[in-house]
Amino acid sequence: MRNAHGLSTPIKMTLLYAIFFCLSVIVLGGIVFVGIRNSLESQLKAHMERNSGELLGEYRQEGLAELRHAIHERLVENLPSRLWYSLRGPNGKVEFDPLPGFPESGWHTLEAPEELLVFSTQLEDGYTFAITSPLNEIREAERAVSNTFTAAVLLILFFGMAGGYVFTRQFLAKLDRLRKAADTIGNGDLRHRIPLNGSGDDFDQLANIINTMLGRIESLLLEVQQVSTNIAHDLRTPLGRIRQKLETLARSPQTEAPTREVIESVISLLDDTLATFSALLRIAELKSGARRSGFVDVNLTLILENLVTAYSASAEESGRKLILQVDRRLMMLGDRALLTQLFANLIENSLLHTPVGTEITLLACRVGRYLEVTVQDNGPGVPAKELSQILKPFYKLNRSRTDSTGGLGLSLVAAIAKIHDAKLLLSDAQPGLRVVTVFRGRERSREKSKDRSTRFRRQAIFSFESFTGYDQEARPGRPERKARGDIAGKMNSHIDP
Amino acid sequence: MKILIAEDDVETGEFIVQGLQEQGHVVDLAQDGVSALDLARHGMYEVIVLDRMLPQLDGLSLLKSLRQSNVQTPVMFLTAMGGIADRVDGLESGGDDYLVKPFAFSEFHARICSLGRRPPLGEPAMKLKVADLELDQISRSVRRAGKVIDLQPTEYRLLEHLMKNVDRIVTRSMLLESVWQFNFDPKTNIVETHVSRLRAKVDRGFEKELILTVRGSGYKMLS
Structure with a gap:
């Protein structure tokens, strides 16, 4: 869920939501603030204008003395209205209620020291009359509004963030479920389905649609596989009969020697085809996963030692070298015959597709709970973009080459690895091809102590090597310790339950 | 040899019968x-060849009944059921060999002959002797004309298998199964290489060559 900027998506989305919420509350607060202030101000102004109008009416009818009298009356009778009245003489002399320098006429605000709203009117004989109201009530109302909204913003910020975080998490958890399922399916497990949460929400509906789609894809793929398996299976019988007829013909005393030779070459062609069909059927059988029930404890060390014993003579004969470095007692759960075939195919792949003088190295060791077997050569290797292709059935690196192996050897390797829940990693050995197979190891408590002693010995060798300035690259074919760690790290994410 | 073939497919049955009769x-x-x-119960056969999918009684059940009535005749399964588990099932239920169809007659015949003349159980030979070549199975030592021949473990197993089947053809796949426990056909010449190394040690410098290559079939140790 983490993106390149370091903030996790739920936090980012939550912040975004919270900012939008707060902005909208602030805008709302502003509108309310301005609305309340304007309304209070216009009320106050209307009140002041009405008072001023009444007083000025009396002044116009009765003169200045009556104005003074009326103001006096109002001040005495009508205190709660909190209006102040000022009158300034023609020469600037203040008649009563001093008010610092108010202007001639119209609306003004003054700071004296509290904020005041003044409405002044020029009278005929040089007098200026002002009616004044303190603005503190309006200001208090403004403060109350802005305090309320600040509190609201803070609360919204808090609840919005908390709620947003929870909702985003839930949303993304659902999305993550989809993503993980898609990942698993993308990695080749077509039987996987997206789990439903049972709520029937949009995600469930989407999951349902995707699951239906996957079901269709799976059944189509199975059909394709089934067709090729059926072809292989059904053609075996007639081809077998043809083989029998040809053999009878070749055996017959009437058949001349040259004809017999032709028949025998046809039989060997037929045998190649039959071998391809057998391999196809074997791969189909492995893919169905039928064999797993027959798994027993096997010693991978012995399997590899036997294979190297078997192949080193023909490797030497062909001018190549087979090197084995293997830990003792690498125990795992598996099928001995299949594991033998897996590594035999890898060794043969290296023997058949490398030039004379190539060294083929088999390394097997325990890495934590896993057993790691590396088969690598220092031959021409495989171009990086084709690495993932070579496990596919009938894929041949060099298309122009006529190859009797039929291109199924590595597919069989992949199928055997898969049935053992093993991870198969192909990489460039610079130069050459490196194939690492990582199995889940099997340790019994008694063997653990033995293994520990072996591991200590290995460590001792490594530290000695580094002490004497041992150059790892000087020994061909040994993968660096770092690479091994990387693989173990990858394993954790792929295999750990 | 007297051989019983249980095969419901007429064509294959005739092919086998004719081939075996030609071999006498x-x-x-x-x-x-x-x-x-x-x-099988009453016929005193030396080898029985069973298809696994027979009408009325399948091969596995047939073999079980046979062993229950104490018939210990060697049995070879000859079947189209070539799955990994099928082979294991066949051998675990008491079959002595398992050959998957389609097959080469020479392979089939070599395996039948190897089965038919197995030494009786219970008294394993301690020493094998072919001409002037001696193999001691206890000390795992080999001598020819009194001279000690130093062999690698694989070469020893190879020689032991050839000597046990003296005068009979041993095919490449029989050697792969018995010497290396390989149930598949390697693309490289591992059998040929090991045989030629063995031959260099056993036959080179001696008058008579004991290990013979039978073209298109396999190898044969001559007495």
Whole structure:
């Protein structure tokens, strides 16, 4: 869920939501603030204008003395209205209620020291009359509004963030479920389905649609596989009969020697085809996963030692070298015959597709709970973009080459690895091809102590090597310790339950 | 040898019978499981060849009944069921060999001969002797004309297998199964290489060559 900027998506989305919420509350607060202030101000102004109008009416009818009298009356009778009245003489002399320098006429605000709203009117004989109201009530109302909204913003910020975080998490958890399922399916497990949460929400509906789609894809793929398996299976019988007829013909005393030779070459062609069909059927059988029930404890060390014993003579004969470095007692759960075939195919792949003088190295060791077997050569290797292709059935690196192996050897390797829940990693050995197979190891408590002693010995060798300035690259074919760690790290994410 | 073939496919049955008769064997053919069981119980055969999918009684059940009635005749399964588990099932239920169809007659014949003349159980030979070549199975030492021959473990197992089957053809796949426990066909010449190394040690410098290559079939140790 983490993106390149370091903030996790739920936090980012939550912040975004919270900012939008707060902005909208602030805008709302502003509108309310301005609305309340304007309304209070216009009320106050209307009140002041009405008072001023009444007083000025009396002044116009009765003169200045009556104005003074009326103001006096109002001040005495009508205190709660909190209006102040000022009158300034023609020469600037203040008649009563001093008010610092108010202007001639119209609306003004003054700071004296509290904020005041003044409405002044020029009278005929040089007098200026002002009616004044303190603005503190309006200001208090403004403060109350802005305090309320600040509190609201803070609360919204808090609840919005908390709620947003929870909702985003839930949303993304659902999305993550989809993503993980898609990942698993993308990695080749077509039987996987997206789990439903049972709520029937949009995600469930989407999951349902995707699951239906996957079901269709799976059944189509199975059909394709089934067709090729059926072809292989059904053609075996007639081809077998043809083989029998040809053999009878070749055996017959009437058949001349040259004809017999032709028949025998046809039989060997037929045998190649039959071998391809057998391999196809074997791969189909492995893919169905039928064999797993027959798994027993096997010693991978012995399997590899036997294979190297078997192949080193023909490797030497062909001018190549087979090197084995293997830990003792690498125990795992598996099928001995299949594991033998897996590594035999890898060794043969290296023997058949490398030039004379190539060294083929088999390394097997325990890495934590896993057993790691590396088969690598220092031959021409495989171009990086084709690495993932070579496990596919009938894929041949060099298309122009006529190859009797039929291109199924590595597919069989992949199928055997898969049935053992093993991870198969192909990489460039610079130069050459490196194939690492990582199995889940099997340790019994008694063997653990033995293994520990072996591991200590290995460590001792490594530290000695580094002490004497041992150059790892000087020994061909040994993968660096770092690479091994990387693989173990990858394993954790792929295999750990 | 007297051989019983239980095979319901007429064409394949005839192909086998004809081939074996040409090699001088006496062959009975049963086309269903029940008649095959009846023949097997009373016929005193040296080898029985069973298809696994027979009408009325399948090969595995047939073999079980046969062993229950204490018939210990070597049995070879000859079947189209070539799955990994099928082979294990066949051998675990008491079959002595398992050959998957389609097959080469030479392979089939070599395996039949190897089965038919197995030494009786219970008294394993401690020493094998072919001409002036001696193999001691206890000390795992080999001598020819009194001279000690130093062999690698694989070469020893190879020689032991050839000597046990003296004068009979041993095919490449029989050697792969018994010496290396390989149930698949390697693309490289591992058998040829090891045989030629063994031959260099056993035959080179001696008058008579004991290990013979039979073209298109396999190898044969000559007495």
